[in-house]
Amino acid sequence: MATPGATTLPDDMAGPIPPALRGLLPVLLALPVLALAEWTLGASPFATYLLSVVGVNIILAVSLNIVNGMTGQFSIGHAGFMAVGAYIAGVTSLSLKEVALSFLPVAASDQVLFVVALLAGGVCAALCGFLVGLPSLRLRGDYLAIVTLGFGEIIRVFVQNTEAFGRALGLSGIPQYSSVAMVYFWVFLVVLVARRIAGSSHGRSLWAIREDEVAAEAMGVDTTGYKVRAFVISSFFAGIAGGLFAHFVPIINPGSFTFVKSMEIVVMVVLGGLGSTTGAIVAAIFLTLLPEGLRSVFGYLGAEGSLAQKVDQIRMPVYGVLLVVLMLARPQGLFGTKELWDVLPRWLPRKKKGLS
Amino acid sequence: MSQLLQHLINGLASGTIYALVALGYTMVYGVLKLINFAHGDVMMVGVYMGYATAFALGREAQRSLWGVVIIFAVAMGGCALLGFLIERFAYRPLREKPRLTALITAIGISFALSYGFQLDIGFLPGASPRAFPEVIVPTEWFIIGDRDVVVWNWQVISFLIAVTLMVTLQFLVYRTRFGKAMRAVSWDHRTAALMGIPTDRIIALTFMLSSALAAGAGLLYAIKDTSVSPLMGLYVGLKAFVAAVIGGIGNVPGAVVGALLLGLVEEFVVGYAASTWRDAVAFGFLILVLLVKPGGLFGRVAAEKV
Amino acid sequence: MSVAVTSQDAMLQASGVSIRFGGLKALTDFNLTVRQGDLLGLIGPNGAGKSTAFNVLTGVYQPTEGEVRVAGQKVNGWVPHQINHLGLARTFQNIRLFRALTALDNVKVACRAQGALHPVKLGQVAKVGTALRNYRDWWRALLLTPGFQREEHELTRQAEHLLEVMGLSHRRDEEAKNLPYGEQRRLEIARALGTRPKVLLLDEPAAGMNTREKADLMVLIRRLRDEFSLGVLVIEHDMKLVMGICETITVLDHGETIARGAPAEVRSDRKVIEAYLGDSYLESHGGAA
Numbered sequence: 001m002a003t004p005g006a007t008t009l010p011d012d013m014a015g016p017i018p019p020a021l022r023g024l025l026p027v028l029l030a031l032p033v034l035a036l037a038e039w040t041l042g043a044s045p046f047a048t049y050l051l052s053v054v055g056v057n058i059i060l061a062v063s064l065n066i067v068n069g070m071t072g073q074f075s076i077g078h079a080g081f082m083a084v085g086a087y088i089a090g091v092t093s094l095s096l097k098e099v100a101l102s103f104l105p106v107a108a109s110d111q112v113l114f115v116v117a118l119l120a121g122g123v124c125a126a127l128c129g130f131l132v133g134l135p136s137l138r139l140r141g142d143y144l145a146i147v148t149l150g151f152g153e154i155i156r157v158f159v160q161n162t163e164a165f166g167r168a169l170g171l172s173g174i175p176q177y178s179s180v181a182m183v184y185f186w187v188f189l190v191v192l193v194a195r196r197i198a199g200s201s202h203g204r205s206l207w208a209i210r211e212d213e214v215a216a217e218a219m220g221v222d223t224t225g226y227k228v229r230a231f232v233i234s235s236f237f238a239g240i241a242g243g244l245f246a247h248f249v250p251i252i253n254p255g256s257f258t259f260v261k262s263m264e265i266v267v268m269v270v271l272g273g274l275g276s277t278t279g280a281i282v283a284a285i286f287l288t289l290l291p292e293g294l295r296s297v298f299g300y301l302g303a304e305g306s307l308a309q310k311v312d313q314i315r316m317p318v319y320g321v322l323l324v325v326l327m328l329a330r331p332q333g334l335f336g337t338k339e340l341w342d343v344l345p346r347w348l349p350r351k352k353k354g355l356s
Numbered sequence: 357m358s359q360l361l362q363h364l365i366n367g368l369a370s371g372t373i374y375a376l377v378a379l380g381y382t383m384v385y386g387v388l389k390l391i392n393f394a395h396g397d398v399m400m401v402g403v404y405m406g407y408a409t410a411f412a413l414g415r416e417a418q419r420s421l422w423g424v425v426i427i428f429a430v431a432m433g434g435c436a437l438l439g440f441l442i443e444r445f446a447y448r449p450l451r452e453k454p455r456l457t458a459l460i461t462a463i464g465i466s467f468a469l470s471y472g473f474q475l476d477i478g479f480l481p482g483a484s485p486r487a488f489p490e491v492i493v494p495t496e497w498f499i500i501g502d503r504d505v506v507v508w509n510w511q512v513i514s515f516l517i518a519v520t521l522m523v524t525l526q527f528l529v530y531r532t533r534f535g536k537a538m539r540a541v542s543w544d545h546r547t548a549a550l551m552g553i554p555t556d557r558i559i560a561l562t563f564m565l566s567s568a569l570a571a572g573a574g575l576l577y578a579i580k581d582t583s584v585s586p587l588m589g590l591y592v593g594l595k596a597f598v599a600a601v602i603g604g605i606g607n608v609p610g611a612v613v614g615a616l617l618l619g620l621v622e623e624f625v626v627g628y629a630a631s632t633w634r635d636a637v638a639f640g641f642l643i644l645v646l647l648v649k650p651g652g653l654f655g656r657v658a659a660e661k662v
Numbered sequence: 663m664s665v666a667v668t669s670q671d672a673m674l675q676a677s678g679v680s681i682r683f684g685g686l687k688a689l690t691d692f693n694l695t696v697r698q699g700d701l702l703g704l705i706g707p708n709g710a711g712k713s714t715a716f717n718v719l720t721g722v723y724q725p726t727e728g729e730v731r732v733a734g735q736k737v738n739g740w741v742p743h744q745i746n747h748l749g750l751a752r753t754f755q756n757i758r759l760f761r762a763l764t765a766l767d768n769v770k771v772a773c774r775a776q777g778a779l780h781p782v783k784l785g786q787v788a789k790v791g792t793a794l795r796n797y798r799d800w801w802r803a804l805l806l807t808p809g810f811q812r813e814e815h816e817l818t819r820q821a822e823h824l825l826e827v828m829g830l831s832h833r834r835d836e837e838a839k840n841l842p843y844g845e846q847r848r849l850e851i852a853r854a855l856g857t858r859p860k861v862l863l864l865d866e867p868a869a870g871m872n873t874r875e876k877a878d879l880m881v882l883i884r885r886l887r888d889e890f891s892l893g894v895l896v897i898e899h900d901m902k903l904v905m906g907i908c909e910t911i912t913v914l915d916h917g918e919t920i921a922r923g924a925p926a927e928v929r930s931d932r933k934v935i936e937a938y939l940g941d942s943y944l945e946s947h948g949g950a951a
Contacts, residue, residue: 309456
């Protein structure tokens with residue numbers, strides 16, 4: 001039996017990878033892959049843009065899944081937190097535009113400032129998440145839906161009334177620091193965080209809250225505390241996604257972060273399966289590329305030019321109908337709470353069954 | 357002073373309209389414990405029905421008393437039907453499922469309606485707002501001083517219509533067999549079913565009633581704003597919902613008081629601060645109320661039965 | 663809160679507790695003391711206020727009057743998880759397991775929730791430090807620090823032990839909802855024990871069990887009390903079970919305590935017979951009165 005504070009580890013924890021390294025190994029493996037990706041894709045602006053959009057949507061979906069999927073709460077204002085991150089990071093970058101860290105080459109200095117801006121955006125979004133989450137998460141689940149929705153509106157009105165954020169016109173001229181590698185580094189990070197939370201005792205407490213809040217509370221789980229913390233982490237990554245977004249689009253304005261955007265993310269999470277991280281990823285990729293695909297198919301067919309333009313318009317009501325149909329026919333979404341490897345064919349290597 | 361009076365009047369006028377919509381949220385929440393997110397959008401559909409009817413009637417007929425009655429009847433009847441269909445085919449199959457499923461469905465319906473109506477395919481009206489016909493020709497009925505305080509005829513008329521509808525509702529809920537059954541279902545729908553109350557029918561009727569009320573309120577709102585747009589349901593609906601929560605959701609008089617309060621607060625912000633902040637006020641107010649008095653002004657935070 | 667508690671001290675004490683819902687008095691002047699090693703019963707007809715009493719003791723409802731003390735600490739106004747941390751655990755009348763979690767994870771949730779976190783009282787914004795410490799705890803999980811891995815391993819070991827005690831080892835990786843009814847009840851007890859309670863409240867543990875299972879349950883409850891040094895309070899409808907294992911029985915009717923004493927005394931108490939046991943009991947047991 002391992003006594004608390006003992007430095008030796010139980011036998012079955014020993015393995016080819018030393019425990020101290022296990023925490024960081026995925027990061028060390030991911031970095032060269034990202035560098036390679038950047039090197040091969042850097043040439044095509046369209047591929048870069050599309051991949052970045054997909055990446056940002058993955059971050060949004062996976063982070064929302066922490067609240068809506070794992071914890072069983074229902075936030076429908078994720079775009080609001082994204083907006084906070086985008087504007088704060090954007091303003092930070094704009095005001096640091098002239099600054100250069102003299103001890104670094106210019107490109108490296110820019111990237112350092114970029115990360116600073118991203119973190120500023122993420123932290124502000126997390127703070128907003130705390131302020132919004134605390135009152136509403138004390139109450140029953142439906143209140144969070146309303147309050148997050150309202151929060152998005154408040155942010156929109158606030159931005160439209162603030163000179164520093166460019167009012168309704170938006171912010172332009174934000175330095176285009178973003179790269180595929182940076183976006184996917186954060187994608188990788190949010191997935192890692194989501195998976196590690198899911199597999200840890202914190203994750204189990206979140207699942208417990210999702211399953212039965214009264215019982216969880218009676219078993220000593222500080223339900224409000226866990227819900228607020230899950231919400232804060234989720235908001236942080238939404239802010240990061242917003243910050244990344246602000247650094248590869250030419251302009252951000254309040255129109256980029258409306259209720260429609262929030263709903264898009266919700267649909268991704270529900271379609272993928274509430275509680276499934278890989279489900280959220282698959283759905284995010286699918287729903288981001290689908291309109292692009294439809295557009296180019298219609299464009300290729302040529303004759304129906306107006307139809308190609310309507311793709312964007314039709315997308316919104318289709319999302320709504322999709323939600324209703326999903327709830328009636330397959331409320332657990334594509335994967336339920338399972339992960340991709342749980343539903344893969346039998347001959348592929350599988351992980352142990354269970355939630356975590 | 358007269359400015360204050362004017363704001364009071366305007367605030368009460370919009371407050372009563374919010375109240376009618378808020379009552380729909382509260383009633384449905386009462387019987388199903390569901391936030392009917394689509395409520396505001398059902399209202400919007402009703403307004404478009406009224407709009408189409410007004411056009412069909414033509415310019416002269418729509419201004420006559422009978423014209424107005426027909427417009428209201430068509431919109432309210434059509435919405436009752438819509439409410440019935442939504443309940444029957446979207447919510448009823450989910451009644452025994454986790455609450456989240458019904459909530460997501462409601463959000464889905466809301467989204468499908470509010471963005472579906474923005475398409476310009478077939479009979480759908482398209483995204484841009486349209487002018488709502490002046491079915492009640494605006495007249496100044498009551499003026500103090502040199503136009504210091506103005507009360508418009510539509511303000512009085514809509515106030516009277518709203519109050520009439522509310523009194524009728526109060527009578528319906530507390531004085532009729534239907535109302536008694538509805539309150540029983542709200543208390544515990546399984547036990548109510550065991551007592552021989554036709555739960556399904558009561559819930560369907562509640563939906564129809566609340567949708568009809570919403571349509572009436574929507575028309576009054578459209579007359580006040582002289583415009584109709586696919587997104588009006590989302591905005592009016594949300595504010596009415598906020599009003600219902602402020603009053604304590606599930607509480608009928610609470611919804612009315614919350615709505616009047618919200619109408620007044622909004623009007624005062626527009627009047628004394630900046631009109632651009634109007635849309636943020638409702639939610640700021642909501643977060644404040646939830647922080648200080650989580651159950652709403654008149655509600656209690658009901659502990660879940662263990 | 664680390665008051666030294668001897669075995670003679672009351673682990674759970676309710677004094678003069680009343681609770682009203684609107685005009686209805688659900689519980690009136692309720693008094694109860696549970697010490698370590700006690701095995702007490704709480705009975706009464708349907709709607710007598712038994713479950714209400716449980717809910718007041720565990721913090722689900724707040725008492726209108728009177729006070730509840732757990733391990734010497736007054737807990738009026740506390741929320742259930744804080745009271746649980748003081749050493750009070752419960753099961754539910756209508757089983758409330760975490761249905762989609764495995765049996766092992768159900769217990770691990772309870773094991774973990776105890777102790778490791780730093781409770782933050784709502785409204786105390788000043789305690790930023792405490793709040794941040796909770797986040798640090800998440801960071802350890804994210805970085806998979808060796809200490810964290812060790813802790814996880816320890817939790818698994820504890821949970822496995824509890825499953826073994828309750829005879830559920832073979833169900834370790836099964837989702838709770840797939841367990842048969844009797845095993846679900848036992849899993850609930852295992853989960854409650856995971857929080858390392860000093861007092862265990864069992865809400866109708868024998869509901870839906872057959873005679874054989876009930877007999878096993880009686881043995882089990884006694885064993886748990888001794889093995890885990892618990893005080894146990896049981897709500898139960900099954901007279902044979904309550905009379906068989908409880909040393910003292912409290913009888914509620916319409917929210918009021920109408921009798922208290924050893925099973926034999928309660929059984930022959932006129933008020934109890936009138937209120938609860940009724941004629942059928944008298945007939946089947948040969949008329950104790």
